[in-house]
Amino acid sequence: MTEEQKTVAKSPGSNRWVGQSVARKEEARLLRGQGKFVxxxxxxxxxxxxxxxxxxxxxxxxxxxxxxxxxxxxxxxxxxxxxxxxxxxxxxxxxxxxxxxxxxxxxxxxxxxxxxxxxxxxxxxxxxxxxxxxxxxxxxxxxxPAVVDAEEALTDGSVLHPSSGTNLVWQGEFEYGDVDGAFSKAAHVIEIDRLHFHRFSxxxxxxxxxxxxxxxxxxxxxxxxxxxxxxxxxxxxxxxxxxxxxxxxxxxxxxxxxxxxxxxxxxxxxxxxxxxxxxxxxxxxxxxxxxxxxxxSAHGNERTFRDTRVALDGDGVITAIESRHIDDCGAYPRYEPLGCIIWAQVLPGAYRVQNMRIHFSQAVTNKCPVGPNRGYSRMQHLWFLERVIDICGHRLGIPADEMRLRNYIKSSEMPYTTPNGCVYDSGDYAAMQRIAKDLIGWDEWQSKIAEARRQGRLIGIGIGTTLDSGTNNFGQSQIINPRAPYSGQSEGANVKLDIYGEIVVSIGSVPQGQGHETTAAQVVADVLNVHPDMVKVRPGFDTDRNVHTGHSGTYASQFAVTGLSAVHGAAAKLKSELSRLASFALGANEDDLEFGVGTQGPEVKDNKSGKSINYWGLANLVNVNNAGLPPDLDVTLNCRYVYRAPFKVPDIQRKYGNLTLTYAAQLHIAVIEIDRETYIPKILGYVAVDDCGRVVNPAIVRGQVFGATAHGIGAALYEDCRYDEAGNLLASTFSDYIPITALNMPRIRYGHLESPSPFSYNGAKGMGEGGAAPVHTVCAALQDALWSSGVIVKDSHNTADSVFRALSTLGLDRGQGLGARD
Amino acid sequence: MHPGPFRYHRAASLEEAAVMLQQLGEDARPLAGGQSLVPLMKLRLAGPTDLVDLAFVPGLSYVRHEDDGGEIRFGALTRHAEIADSGAAARFPILHDCAAGIGDVQVRNRGTIGGSVAEADPSGDWAPVLLTHVTEIRCVGPGGERTVALRDFILDAYTTALGPGELVREIVMRAPPHEDGERIGGAYIAAKRCAQVYATASAAVRLTLAGDVCRDVAIYLGAVALTPVEVTAAAEALRGRALTRETIEAAADAARSGGDPQPDMRGSAEYKCALATALVKRAIEIAARRARGEQVEVSHEYA
Missing domain, CATH: 3.90.1170.50 (Aldehyde oxidase/xanthine dehydrogenase, a/b hammerhead)
Known part of the structure; x- marks a missing residue:
């Protein structure tokens, strides 16, 4: 950044519109059936x-x-x-x-x-x-012969791709701290033979x-x-x-x-x-x-966690975790093996554990190739950590809330550097837990659950704490492949005054329902002190707008940081040009100029003389009425700005470095009862608390939290891309896949906390993926309900059928998801 | 949706439709509500050469219900939604349980009772319900009219007694014979993974109570075999006995081995049997309360 841009960036104008639930600009066409899809x-x-x-x-x-x-x-x-x-x-x-x-x-x-x-x-x-x-x-x-299991694929009994000669795509060892030392000093060592995160989309x-x-x-x-x-x-x-x-x-x-x-x-x-x-x-x-x-098309990554060992001290604080993770990427890697590193953005999750040794491998199988499904690669790992926390808590008799409090990273430790060099920008997981417990009525539920259990009912309460790491550092690809030509993260935007003085914004992002037109207009409105309705944001993406960068797109929970920073930077550049131009046009000192809206629309006013010039006049001066403009007044009113996230290339040998800029967090609590006769798990209460830093548009954030919650509950209880042994997909229509609908959704209570990010200009964090919080939460509640029956929740997907099989003798032998407690 | 090519015909009467179907050959199909046929055509799992649309045949959409409660007549093209809203459904709650729980609103607004019965899908909702009562299917074909008892009408999965060109005209459901003072109650519960899909298992129960004693009973399971299954062992556990927790549980338990379900994405065979047991128990309890004059709203189990 030049010195001048820095100055502008520090004076963002008013803050009237950012933070408001401005109605979505996109709604007008979408609700009228006038959206334009391919x-x-x-x-x-x-x-x-x-x-x-x-x-x-x-x-x-x-x-x-x-x-x-x-x-x-x-x-x-x-x-x-x-x-x-x-x-x-x-x-x-x-x-x-x-x-x-x-x-x-x-x-x-x-x-x-x-x-x-x-x-x-x-x-x-x-x-x-x-x-x-x-x-x-x-x-x-x-x-x-079809290979549908990743562990079996790694034996190379039937090789998919003769050109590579093996089904192994990538493997690596992620070791941090002193794992062996921690195990030798541990008060408790808990072992979990197998956990499995299922395939859904x-x-x-x-x-x-x-x-x-x-x-x-x-x-x-x-x-x-x-x-x-x-x-x-x-x-x-x-x-x-x-x-x-x-x-x-x-x-x-x-x-x-x-x-x-x-x-x-x-x-x-x-x-x-x-x-x-x-x-x-x-x-x-x-x-x-x-x-x-x-x-x-693509499914989400399936992952198996093998031979997990957890070291804990006498207070139930986890001191080390070691495990073997086998990822299944389907028939072709495509975007993979990036998922083999992306999970490491959240290596310790919300927890302070310092010593970790994870052997990670990825295999091809005869199944649909995977794609970066919402919560991509991180949710599998976060689910693993949440199962570890719950299983350890139950084993040691420490309640789920207390077990987490003893292990959470504290807000006073933020920004917190993880053992692998990621920097958690801000957050207060304990405070989120308090908010969520209040909303669900934790204490009342504890007594209700105790009473219900005395009547023989299967009922449990569970917490899921998860992170939505956003704005990724493509440099992590070099940990996978030192020759990968990618690092950093960027987004481009252009803000211009059109010939008639309209404010027009183009962004390199690719909105799919996240309301980019609205939030971009809010940002520009604040910079120029105008109304968001006066800001025209071009819908969609177009290479010919020439604003995009090589990272442009909408993925990895980043628009609020990358997209809006780019928009903000471009708007600030435009403001600086307008200021110079207005100073010439009004014969005024730039320090006396005020941006705002006058009787003739958006304008710049000289506070000394009281004279003003509106945007039409300013655009006219540059575009079609420019005779007499001084040659050194070098303005185009067509300002592109590229936001580059402040990243370095990670240390490839140590697999160490900051992999993501912001860490939004989700804390969900669910109460679930399993019907003793039908085995159907029913959600009796559900709370979702979200912290994505400064909220740009609360209604949009809330909508995305609800959407991600529905997606996660669907994944936990209904949605399953299951294959049979011959590699036939058993859920090729909605009749078998069961995407979640309103009838299956519980009522969601929503709460939020704002921990501004110190790393984004606006304090916002990327959000929208939700870290698959409901998958962790539903499993935690099921685990709580089933612990006394001797069942361990070992799969991320649980249905009435799998609960039935786990609870019946038959299931103890054959159950694929839940398993008997040893 | 892009089905294979087919010819479309519109019949003015059922008699005309029957003749058309017979002449067009075995790859011609009648189209009622289209809720099974159209998705199959969309997936190109069905490729009829001709469709004979029955939707414009007049006078086939009605629910006629005599006030003495003895008999209900359904026109073959009566939509599920109309049945759910009918006076008959208010009088016989088991009809409401079924009609109001089929698929989702769109399916109920299009799908017909005649189409459902004629499709004979192993997971269909209507057949187990109708079988708990005395139900006849009035058919019309190229050879004229005939009436077939529903229990003789469904021969196998997707297979009925309908001959070439033959169509369902009317479904007639009667309460089973009962004495004055005896009271009849019924209930139907399906467990579905979500609204739009067929049941994982379902149970239909009709009880005739004389005082507290179950004088007569019919219990059918749906979705757990190729056709609806009558679980006579479960019925025997109740017949002639007072309805107590023990007798109801004995009946439910007897239903466990009634079906022969196939494992699929809806559940394992063992689970479906266990689920059927639970549904039978609940349906008996609700049917009994209704027989005693209680208003009981039933919702399917969604999981």
Whole structure:
């Protein structure tokens, strides 16, 4: 930053709008059904794609015959995986060898690696014609043994990718402090043989959609797509398709949710682009069906925690944890193996434990590839830590609240450096626990639960403490692969006065329902002292706006920090230009100028002379009426600002460094009763307390907390991407996947705390992922309900069925989730 | 939704529909509410060559309920939502339990009782409920009309006694024979993972009480076998006995082995049996309270 920008950044103008529940600008069009989603684009001459997909989880493609499909009515082109492979380079692998040797093409080439993997793309004049023709494709498969368990995959009995020769993608040892010393001094050592975090996904209202147009005349590719991290996607697509990155144009407008899952839809973008080129540059559209989305978009990471040992002192304070974590990334790594480091952003969770030794490995399996599902990689680890806390607490007879209080990092220790060098910016977990306990009525529940248990009822109360680390340092990718060309984090924004003086904001972010237009307008309104309605924020993302950076996108809980810092910086730059320009126009001293709204709209006023000039006058002077402007008055009123988060490249050898800028926290409490006859777990009370630093827009934050809570409760009790042993997905429709609905939702009591971040200009922290707090919380409450029956909650997904099996003798032998207490 | 190509026909009467279906051949399907057929076509799991739409046939949507309570007639195209709101459902709460709990609002506004019975889905809600009473299906086909008892109508999963071109015209449900002073109560409870999906298990109970003694009873399970299962052992545990905690539990326990469920995402076979037991117990209790004149609202179990 220049000295001048720093000065401007320190005087953010008024603070009237930031912090208010300003009504969302986006609502007007979305509630009227006037949102513009990718499928709403109707381009002249559009062709439609239907993918032929594998019914097998693992098989060799013996033969593929698409002649009949090619000759079917309305068909423009049919591309097989083998044909596509000749037209592209395989996608970049982020990881080093052995995972780096995996060949990932947009479609299956000679083998299929998961059920639903596309083997051919049928492109036709209508989607109906494409679907009819796709039924005529004949593919002969030779079935191969499917590997659906990551631990089994690591034995390499059946190898998915011959090019790498192993199912191991990445492994590393994360060791900090003196683990052996802590165990030798421990008062208690508690062992947990196996914990398992299940595979689930997000169910955005809008599935993946791509329109691609490869214009041969100038070799430009135009994408309309709901990918949520396009800056990254185009870095994958450019080398794969063999075009310069500036030849790839990407646009989105409204997006119906992503939750990270849409980050990895770029293979489909590639196929649509190739199909467009094959059809003379006609636009090619692919609208994913729900079954395709469930089967072959992306799922969240599944993780198994093995041989966990926990050292505690006599007071129940955890002094060391060692464990082996095996992550399952499905058939192709794609965004992985970044998840092998991202969990380490929250290595000790909310706890003070100093000594940790985690062996982390990741395997490919014959299942849908994973994508960064909301709470990505951190929630699995945080769930693990919460199970450790609860199991240890129960073993030692220390209540859940007290066990946590004894182990929490204290607010007085903030900013707190974790054993692996991450810096927790601020927070007060004990205070959040107090708020949550008050809201749920902890003490009353304790007596009600005791009474209910005397009547033989299965009822429990549980706490989940979790972190939502936001604004990630891409330098952590170098811990995975020292040659990875990524570090830091940035976002770009542009604030300008248009020719008629309108304030127009463009951002590099990719909103999917988070209200970026609204919160950006709040920030600009405060800088320029105008009303947010006077600030026009362009919806969606567009590479041609030229504001984005290589990190641009909406992921990793960061907009309130990266996006709004960029907007703030750009607005401050514009303000500084306006000030210089107004000083010239009004013949005034800059110190006497005041920004505000006059009778003719937004204006700058000279407090000495009382004269003012409105934004139209100022824009006019620069853009269309500029004769006589002094040559040294170098203003454009078109100000781009790039926010760069203050990161360093981590120490790769020690796996040490600050991996994330802000740490929002969630503390949830649930009371759950298990029906003794139906075994159905019912949530009787639920509290969600959130701390995301300074809140920019309370209504938007509240909405995201409720959404994340619903997602987490769904994951804990309903949503499960389960596969059978042959690799068939058993939940390929909503009838089996059971996304949570209003009928299944309990009433949520909401509370919040504001611990401003010292690391963001506005004190805000990124939020929205919620750290999967409900998964931890529901498991904790179930554990409390079931402890006296001798059951340990070992899986993140629990249903009436799994509770039944755990409680019956049968379940003790065969139960996959909960297990008997030894 | 992008089904395969099909021809669409609109029938003016059931007789015409029957002729059309017979002439169009076995790949033609009648379309009532479309709540099973249309999703199957969308997934291309069903690919009928022709659809004969019955929605425009007049006079098939009604609930006729004689005041003496003896008989209820449902037109085949009566939507679940209409039944839920009908006077018959107010009089026979078991009908309300069923109709108001099928799927979600959209499904109830489109789906029909005739379509549900003719589909014979193993997890369908109507069949177990109707089977606890004396129910007949009035059919119309190319050969004319006939009436089949519901217990003879459902032959297997997705298989009924309907012949080629034959359609359901009306469903007639009667209270079982009973003496003056005897009182009848019924209840239906399904456990569903969420509103839109078929039940994991369901139980329908109809009791005829003479004083405190259960003079007659019918207990059916849904979703735990290829067709609804009558659990006679459970009924025997109650018949001729006073309804006490012990007899009710004995009946519920006898229901445990009544089904032959398949494991799936809704639950393991063992769990479904256990769940059916719990539902039978609850349904008996509620049916008994209703027989005694109590107003009892029933909600399905959602988990």
């Amino acid at each position: 499928d709403d684009y109707r381009l002249q001459g559009t062709l439609h794609v239907k993918f032929v997909r594998s019914a097998y989880a693992h098989a060799r493609i013996a033969s593929i015959d698409v002649e009949q499909a090619r000759n079917a009515p309305g068909v423009a082109v049919v591309l097989t995986g083998a044909e596509v492979a000749k037209l592209v380079q395989p996608f970049i692998e982020i990881g080093p060898d052995p995972g780096g040797k995996i060949l990932d093409y947009p479609m299956a080439v000679d083998k299929v690696h998961f059920q639903g993997e596309p083997v051919a793309a049928v492109v036709a004049e209508s989607i109906e014609a494409a679907e009819d023709a796709a039924e005529l494709a004949r593919v002969d498969y030779e079935s191969l 997000s169910t955005p209202l809008e599935n993946n959609v791509v329109i691609a147009q490869w214009d041969a005349s100038d070799n430009q590719i135009y994408f309309w797509c709901n990918n949520s991290f396009p800056a990254f996607a185009i870095q994958f697509l450019s080398p794969a398709l063999g075009v310069g990155i500036d030849q790839i144009h990407f646009q989105s407008h409204d997006i119906g949710g992503s939750f990270g899952i849409k980050i990895t839809n770029y293979p489909y973008m590639a196929v649509c682009a190739l199909a467009s080129r094959a059809c003379g540059g006609r636009p090619v559209k692919w609208v994913e069906t729900r079954t395709e989305h469930m089967t072959a």
